[in-house]
Amino acid sequence: MSSTYGTNLKLTLFGESHGAGIGCVLDGFPAGFRPDFEAISSFMARRAPGSTPGSTARREADTPEIVSGIFDGRTTGSPITALIRNADHHSSDYADLAAIPRPGHADYALAVKTGGANDIRGGGHSSGRLTAGLCFAGGLAMQFLETRGVRISSRIVAIGGREVKGETDATGLDAAARETIEAARRDGDSVGGIVECTVEGLPAGFGDPMFDGVENRFAAIVFGIPAVKGVEFGSGFAGAALRGSQNNDPFYFDEAGEVRTRTNNHGGALGGITSGMPIVFRAAIKPTPSIAKPQQSVNLRTGEPCELVVKGRHDACIVPRARPVIEAAAAVAALDLLHAPATQTCFRQD
Numbered sequence: 001m002s003s004t005y006g007t008n009l010k011l012t013l014f015g016e017s018h019g020a021g022i023g024c025v026l027d028g029f030p031a032g033f034r035p036d037f038e039a040i041s042s043f044m045a046r047r048a049p050g051s052t053p054g055s056t057a058r059r060e061a062d063t064p065e066i067v068s069g070i071f072d073g074r075t076t077g078s079p080i081t082a083l084i085r086n087a088d089h090h091s092s093d094y095a096d097l098a099a100i101p102r103p104g105h106a107d108y109a110l111a112v113k114t115g116g117a118n119d120i121r122g123g124g125h126s127s128g129r130l131t132a133g134l135c136f137a138g139g140l141a142m143q144f145l146e147t148r149g150v151r152i153s154s155r156i157v158a159i160g161g162r163e164v165k166g167e168t169d170a171t172g173l174d175a176a177a178r179e180t181i182e183a184a185r186r187d188g189d190s191v192g193g194i195v196e197c198t199v200e201g202l203p204a205g206f207g208d209p210m211f212d213g214v215e216n217r218f219a220a221i222v223f224g225i226p227a228v229k230g231v232e233f234g235s236g237f238a239g240a241a242l243r244g245s246q247n248n249d250p251f252y253f254d255e256a257g258e259v260r261t262r263t264n265n266h267g268g269a270l271g272g273i274t275s276g277m278p279i280v281f282r283a284a285i286k287p288t289p290s291i292a293k294p295q296q297s298v299n300l301r302t303g304e305p306c307e308l309v310v311k312g313r314h315d316a317c318i319v320p321r322a323r324p325v326i327e328a329a330a331a332v333a334a335l336d337l338l339h340a341p342a343t344q345t346c347f348r349q350d
C-alpha cells in the first residue's frame with residue numbers, strides 16, 4: 001500500500017486517526033521559502049472538526065510540529081515533515097467495527113486487503129483526519145504558488161442535491177444548505193455535495209498527453225481525499241450533452257497578445273496540457289458513511305447478518321470541511337505540475 005503522490009513534488013501522508021499522530025512529508029519543495037505559519041494554521045482550521053454546522057464534536061488542536069525541512073523560518077530544500085499529534089479520541093467507540101464493518105466506510109475492504117491487520121480505530125489510516133496533513137502541505141504549496149501568480153479558490157455548488165445559490169457564510173453554505181444538513185442530522189442521517197475548485201494563473205504548456213495529463217494528475221490527488229466519488233473538468237458530464245459548436249471554446253488574442261478562449265468548457269486542459277485558462281474541476285463528495293441510523297451489516301466473526309448502530313462523533317455533512325482539502329490537493333497538484341518541464345520544442349539552437 002502507498003500513500004504517496006507526485007512526481008516532482010512528492011507528498012506522503014502518514015498516521016492513523018487514533019494512533020500517536022498524523023502528518024505529512026513533502027519532498028521536493030523549493031529551498032529558501034519563508035512560509036507564513038499563521039496563515040497555514042488559519043487554512044488548516046477551515047478543515048478542523050467543529051468548524052462548520054453539523055460537524056463532528058471531536059476537538060483537536062491540529063498544531064503541526066515541524067520535524068524537518070525548515071530552518072530559521074525558511075525551507076531548506078530537504079523533505080519537510082509536519083507531525084500533528086492526536087489527542088481527543090474515543091477508541092472504545094470503534095471496538096465492534098473489527099467484526100462488523102460500517103456500510104460505506106473502508107472497514108471491510110481494508111480488513112480483506114490487510115488480512116485484518118489494519119488499525120480499525122476511528123477509521124485508522126482511512127480516516128478523514130489524515131487530510132489535516134494534506135492541508136498543511138497544500139497550505140504551504142498555495143503560499144509558494146501565490147508568489148508565482150497562481151491562485152486557488154473554491155465554492156460549494158450543491159448540498160444534498162440542492163444547488164447552493166443564496167448568500168453564503170464563511171464555510172460556503174447558504175441558509176437552505178444549512179437547513180438540509182440540519183434536517184439530515186436530526187434524522188440521524190447525512191448528506192453529500194459538490195465542490196468546484198478553480199486554479200488561476202497556471203501558464204500554458206504544462207502537463208503531458210495520455211497518462212500524465214493535467215486532468216490525470218489533479219484527479220489522482222483529489223480522489224485520494226476520502227469520500228470523493230467523482231471528479232469532472234470544465235463542462236464535464238454536462239458537456240457530453242452539448243454539440244461541438246456549443247462545447248468548443250473559441251480562441252482569441254487578449255490585450256496582451258496572449259491566446260485565450262472566450263469560454264472555458266475545456267476546464268483549462270487540452271490534450272492533458274494546460275491551455276493557460278483557469279483549471280476548473282468539480283468534486284462529488286458522498287454523504288458521510290457513519291450515520292446514527294441503524295444499518296444492515298454482517299458479523300465477520302460469527303458469519304451472521306446483523307444490525308449496526310455506529311457510535312462515535314461524525315459530521316452530518318463533510319462537504320464544508322472537505323472544501324479546503326480540495327483546495328490543498330489542487331495546490332499540491334499545481335506545484336508538482338509547475339516543477340515539471342513545460343513546453344518542449346524540437347527547434348533547439350545549440
Ligand SMILES: Cc1cc2nc3c(=O)[nH]c(=O)nc-3n(C[C@H](O)[C@H](O)[C@H](O)COP(=O)(O)O)c2cc1C
Binds near residue numbers: 047106126128321
Ligand atoms: C474532512 C473529512 C472528514 C470525514 N469525516 C468522516 C466522519 O466523521 N465519519 C465518516 O464515516 N467518514 C468521514 N469521512 C469520509 C470517510 O473517511 C470515507 O468515506 C471512507 O474512508 C471511505 O472512503 P471512500 O468514501 O473514499 O470510498 C471524512 C472525509 C473527509 C474528507
